[in-house]
Amino acid sequence: NAGVTQTPKFQVLKTGQSMTLQCAQDMNHEYMSWYRQDPGMGLRLIHYSVGAGITDQGEVPNGYNVSRSTTEDFPLRLLSAAPSQTSVYFCASSLGLAGEETQYFGPGTRLLVL
Amino acid sequence: AQSVAQPEDQVNVAEGNPLTVKCTYSVSGNPYLFWYVQYPNRGLQFLLKYITGDNLVKGSYGFEAEFNKSQTSFHLKKPSALVSDSALYFCAVIGENFNKFYFGSGTKLNVKP
Numbered sequence: 057n058a059g060v061t062q063t064p065k066f067q068v069l070k071t072g073q074s075m076t077l078q079c080a081q082d083m084n085h086e087y088m089s090w091y092r093q094d095p096g097m098g099l100r101l102i103h104y105s106v107g108a109g110i111t112d113q114g115e116v117p118n119g120y121n122v123s124r125s126t127t128e129d130f131p132l133r134l135l136s137a138a139p140s141q142t143s144v145y146f147c148a149s150s151l152g153l154a155g156e157e158t159q160y161f162g163p164g165t166r167l168l169v170l
Numbered sequence: 171a172q173s174v175a176q177p178e179d180q181v182n183v184a185e186g187n188p189l190t191v192k193c194t195y196s197v198s199g200n201p202y203l204f205w206y207v208q209y210p211n212r213g214l215q216f217l218l219k220y221i222t223g224d225n226l227v228k229g230s231y232g233f234e235a236e237f238n239k240s241q242t243s244f245h246l247k248k249p250s251a252l253v254s255d256s257a258l259y260f261c262a263v264i265g266e267n268f269n270k271f272y273f274g275s276g277t278k279l280n281v282k283p
Contacts, residue, residue, distance in 0.1 A: 060213070089271070096179070098260060098273040099214070106269060114270060146213055159271065161206075161213030 057082050060162035062147050068168045069137040077132040077165050079147030087150045087157065088130040089114070090122065092143040093164075099146065105130055137169045172197045174244075174261045176274035183251045183281055191246040191277045193261030202264035203244045204271070205235055209257045217259075220244060231255070251281045 063078045081088065089104035091114075101114030105124040119141060121133040130149075134141060145165045150157035174195045183189045195201050202221055206214040218229025225237045235246045246259060261274040 096275055098275040101270055104269060112269065158216045158219070161215070163213050
């Protein structure tokens with residue numbers, strides 16, 4: 057198993073540009089989520105999904121969109137990038153609901169918005 | 171609202187000494203608590219979790235954590251630190267709807283030879 061994969065590893069955007077961060081898992085996990093990591097703030101949940109076709113907002117959803125058309129993929133879209141979205145983004149997945157299941161994290165995407 | 175707090179930004183210990191990384195929580199209902207570790211330029215890795223049962227939870231790499239309900243704490247411990255334990259450690263709690271993780275701000279552990 058490849059586990060949780062994320063692409064790209066690093067991206068530079070200009071303010072106002074849009075892009076999609078890709079996340080895929082091959083473990084048949086139902087629960088997937090996106091976090092951003094900023095210094096001194098830990099990880100904050102952006103969006104999550106409990107299965108194909110079902111998504112919901114986390115703590116900091118503004119400026120981001122998600123969709124879950126398949127169990128394997130959970131892309132994160134930045135509609136109009138802003139410097140405040142400069143961060144490291146992590147995708148995670150787990151077998152079931154987050155309640156008792158261990159989450160597996162991808163290697164992260166570093167995003168710089170100029 | 172559910173939350174966790176990690177009061178120390180950084181913890182420094184000498185190799186071979188015991189280490190403690192502190193975490194306190196605030197939840198409504200029974201807490202589901204987790205510890206994760208992050209090595210440089212890597213994603214987070216699961217260390218251990220407390221759902222129910224014994225207050226002392228054992229996890230990966232010789233780490234353990236003690237759940238203390240009266241003090242609302244879930245401190246991470248290891249009897250003898252290794253230089254390779256140097257990393258960023260995150261405490262996390264499950265939200266009351268069991269769909270969201272809430273992470274602490276992280277504690278950087280430095281183990282010196």
